[in-house]
Amino acid sequence: MASICSSCGKVHGEMSRYFMWRLPKLGFASAQKLVSDDEYMCRIGNKRHFISCELALAFQDPSEKPLGFIGWVEVSRADYEAYQRYRSDEEKLPPMARWIEGRLANPVPAVAESLGVSVQFEVLCGDPTPYITWVQPGTALAARVQEGATLAFWHEAAGLV
Numbered sequence: 001m002a003s004i005c006s007s008c009g010k011v012h013g014e015m016s017r018y019f020m021w022r023l024p025k026l027g028f029a030s031a032q033k034l035v036s037d038d039e040y041m042c043r044i045g046n047k048r049h050f051i052s053c054e055l056a057l058a059f060q061d062p063s064e065k066p067l068g069f070i071g072w073v074e075v076s077r078a079d080y081e082a083y084q085r086y087r088s089d090e091e092k093l094p095p096m097a098r099w100i101e102g103r104l105a106n107p108v109p110a111v112a113e114s115l116g117v118s119v120q121f122e123v124l125c126g127d128p129t130p131y132i133t134w135v136q137p138g139t140a141l142a143a144r145v146q147e148g149a150t151l152a153f154w155h156e157a158a159g160l161v
Helices: 028-032 077-090 140-147 151-157
Strands: 017-022 033-037 041-044 048-055 067-075 100-104 119-124 133-134
Touching: 028 033, 028 100, 048 077, 048 140, 067 077, 067 151, 077 100, 133 140
Parallel strands: 017 067, 048 133
Antiparallel strands: 033 041, 041 048, 048 067, 067 100, 100 119, 119 133
16 A cells, blocks of 8 residues: 655555575586576585575564565585585584575665675574574675664665665
8 A cells, every 4th residue: 555655755565674695606608507406505616615594684663564685695515515414404403503504696776885704694494584693794784784774775676775
């Protein structure tokens, strides 16, 4: 339902709180070589490995629900294989003891130079999308996470500005 936005004064429908990428951001030639091991894991041969993750971005206003950016993180082959083994038997295994590290393989909209930023994520039993729990300090993305989302940022991320 369209209404007048209290932030920008324009009329638009409800804005999504979730932004999702179905594939890592790759060049055309690399994207053609992408193999999907499941809905949340893909790779290019045995050289590049990707796991789908979510970055939850809290609002400065605690009454607002967070924004979710669901994209891909490039990880090492060893971490990819460890994650794959864990997911195949997670009901019988204890939680993964450590966070997995990698680099963002999709940019976060409205955050400059977020593609390739180092992150770490936590794997939760039963949740197919791990949560990014650490972002490389000193980056625009770390600053945005620290600052929190605003209505203006949400508009920019949604492409309404």
